[in-house]
Amino acid sequence: MLDSRFVEFKLDYTKAKDVAIGAVVSSEDISAGGHLWRVNCYPRGSKKEDAGEHLSLYLELVSNDSKNVRAIFDAFAIIRDGTPSWSDARRRADVYTERGATKGWHRFVTRRYLDSLYVTAGGWVTVMCGVIVVLDDDALPPPPDVGAHLGRLLDRADGSDVSFIVGGEAFPAHRAVLAARSPVFRAQLLGSMADATMPSIALHDIAPETFRAMLRFIYTDALPAADEEMMRHLLAAADRYALDRLKIVCARISWDNVSVDTVATTLDCAEMYSCPELKRKCIKFFAAKKNFKKAVLTKGFVQLGQRFPSVIDELRERVVGLRL
Numbered sequence: 001m002l003d004s005r006f007v008e009f010k011l012d013y014t015k016a017k018d019v020a021i022g023a024v025v026s027s028e029d030i031s032a033g034g035h036l037w038r039v040n041c042y043p044r045g046s047k048k049e050d051a052g053e054h055l056s057l058y059l060e061l062v063s064n065d066s067k068n069v070r071a072i073f074d075a076f077a078i079i080r081d082g083t084p085s086w087s088d089a090r091r092r093a094d095v096y097t098e099r100g101a102t103k104g105w106h107r108f109v110t111r112r113y114l115d116s117l118y119v120t121a122g123g124w125v126t127v128m129c130g131v132i133v134v135l136d137d138d139a140l141p142p143p144p145d146v147g148a149h150l151g152r153l154l155d156r157a158d159g160s161d162v163s164f165i166v167g168g169e170a171f172p173a174h175r176a177v178l179a180a181r182s183p184v185f186r187a188q189l190l191g192s193m194a195d196a197t198m199p200s201i202a203l204h205d206i207a208p209e210t211f212r213a214m215l216r217f218i219y220t221d222a223l224p225a226a227d228e229e230m231m232r233h234l235l236a237a238a239d240r241y242a243l244d245r246l247k248i249v250c251a252r253i254s255w256d257n258v259s260v261d262t263v264a265t266t267l268d269c270a271e272m273y274s275c276p277e278l279k280r281k282c283i284k285f286f287a288a289k290k291n292f293k294k295a296v297l298t299k300g301f302v303q304l305g306q307r308f309p310s311v312i313d314e315l316r317e318r319v320v321g322l323r324l
Contacts, residue, residue: 001134001135001136002132002133002134002135003032003033003034003132003133003135004032004130004131004132004133005030005031005032005037005130005131006074006128006129006130006131007027007030007039007128007129007130007131008126008127008128008129009027009039009041009126009127009128009129010124010125010126011025011041011043011124011125011126011127012123012124013043013114013119013123013124013125014123015123016043017043017044017111018044019043019044020044021042021044021045021046021047021048021050021051021052022042022044022045022046022047022048023042023043023044024040024041024042024046025040025041025042025043026038026039026040026041027039027040027041027129029062030129030131032071032131032132032133033069033071033131033133033134033135034133035061035063035066035069035133036061036062036063036066037059037060037061037062037071037131038059038060038062039057039058039059039060039127039129040057040058040059040060040102040104041055041056041057041127042055042056042057042058042106043055044111045106045107046058046106047106050106050107052111053110053111053112054106054107054108054109054110054111055108055109055110055111055114055125056104056105056106056107056108057075057090057104057105057108057127057129058102058103058104058105059071059073059102059103059104059129059131060100060101060102061096061098061099061100061101061102062099062100063099064099065099066096066098066099067097067098068095068096068097069095069096069133070093070094070095070096070133070134071093071094071096071131071132071133071134072091072092072093072130072131072132072134073090073091073092073093073094073103073104073129073130073131073132074089074090074091074128074129074130074131074132075089075090075091075104075105075108075127075128075129075130076088076089076090076127076128077089077109077117077118077125077126077127077128078118078126078127078128079117079118079245080117080118080119080120080121081244084128085117085118085245086146086147086221088108088109088113088118090105090108092104092105093134108127112252112256113249113252116248116249116251116252116277117245117248117249117252147219147220147221147222148220150177150219150220151216151219151220151222153174153177153219154173154215154216154219154220157172159174160172160173160174161174161175161199162174162175162178162189162198162199162200162201163199163200163201164200164201164202164203164211165200165201165202165203166202166203166206166207166208166211167207167208168208169208170200171208171211171212171215173215175189175190177218177219178218181218181243182218182241182242182243183242184240184241184242185241188201206233206237206240207233209230210230210233210234210237211237213226213230213234214234214237214238214241214243214246217243217246218243221245223246223249223250223253226253228254228257228262231250231253231254231257232250232254232265232269234246234250235247235250235251235254235269235273235275236269236272236273238250238273239273239274247273247275251270251275251277251278252278254266254269254278255278255281255282258281258282258285260291260294260295260298261294261295261298261300262300263282263285263286263291263295263300264295264298264300264301264303264304265298265300265303265304266278266282267279267282267283267286267304267311268300268303268304268307268308270282271307271308271311272307272308279311283311283314283315283318284318286315286318287315287318292315
C-alpha cells in the first residue's frame with residue numbers, strides 16, 4: 001500500500017542563482033504516509049567540487065519520531081512553456097532511517113539547461129516533486145523507463161509503419177510517435193498530404209547521420225554526442241520539423257562551444273533558424289572589442305555579412321565606434 005503527495009516546488013531563480021555553493025532553499029513541510037517531509041533545493045549545488053554548475057535537490061524526513069520509512073522521491077523539471085521535461089526527471093527509492101535523513105541528487109539539473117530551458121520570463125524555476133511512502137511490504141515501483149522502451153522500439157523497428165529514405169539509407173519509424181512529437185510530421189504523416197498513405201518517404205537536404213540523431217531524440221529525448229558541425233545540422237533539422245526542445249538544446253550547446261573563430265557562423269545559424277536567445281548572446285559576445293577584432297577576420301563573418309546585412313547593422317549599433 002502506498003500513500004503519496006505531489007507538490008509544485010517554485011524557486012525564485014533571479015534571487016537564488018548567485019547564492020553561495022551549499023546555500024539551501026526549502027519547501028514548506030509536506031505530509032505523506034503519516035510523516036512530514038521537506039524538499040531542499042541547492043541552486044548552486046551542494047558540493048564544492050561541482051563548482052556551482054548544478055542545481056541539487058533532496059528530500060528530507062523531518063518528523064521527530066519517524067524511523068526507517070520507505071519512500072520514493074519523484075521529481076521532474078517544468079519547461080518554461082509549462083510542459084514537463086522527461087529528460088530531467090528522476091526517481092529513487094530509499095529508506096529514511098531517522099529524522100534529518102536526506103536522499104536526492106547533487107546533480108539534478110545543470111545550470112546551463114536551467115537558463116536555456118526552465119527559467120521563465122519572470123525568473124522562476126518549477127520542479128514537480130512527489131513523495132510516495134510505502135506503508136507495507138509491497139515492492140517499490142521501478143523508475144521511469146519510457147525513453148529506454150521507445151529507444152528499443154526504434155532500434156528493433158517493431159511495428160514500424162513508415163520508412164524514410166535518406167541518402168540511400170532506410171530508417172524505419174512509427175507514424176504515431178513522430179506525429180506526437182512534431183507538428184510537421186503530424187501534418188505529413190497523418191494529414192491529407194500524399195505522404196500519409198506512402199509506406200516509404202524520401203527526404204532530401206538532410207544527411208543520414210543528422211536524421212539518425214534527430215530520430216533518436218524524438219524517441220528518447222536524448223541527444224547523442226555530436227561535433228560542432230553536426231550540431232548546426234541538427235539545429236536546422238529541429239527548425240524544419242518544429243522540434244522546439246531539440247532546437248533549444250542545440251542552441252545551448254552551440255553557445256557553450258562558441259569562440260572568436262565560430263561566433264560569426266553561430267550567429268548566422270541563430271538568425272537563419274530563429275533562435276533569439278542564441279542571437280542575443282552572440283551579439284553580446286561580438287560587442288566586446290577584443291572578440292570583435294579577431295572574429296571580424298574569419299570567413300564566417302564575411303558570409304554573415306553577405307547573407308544577413310541587417311545583423312551587421314545590429315552589430316554596428318551595439319559596438320561603439322565600430323566601423324564596418
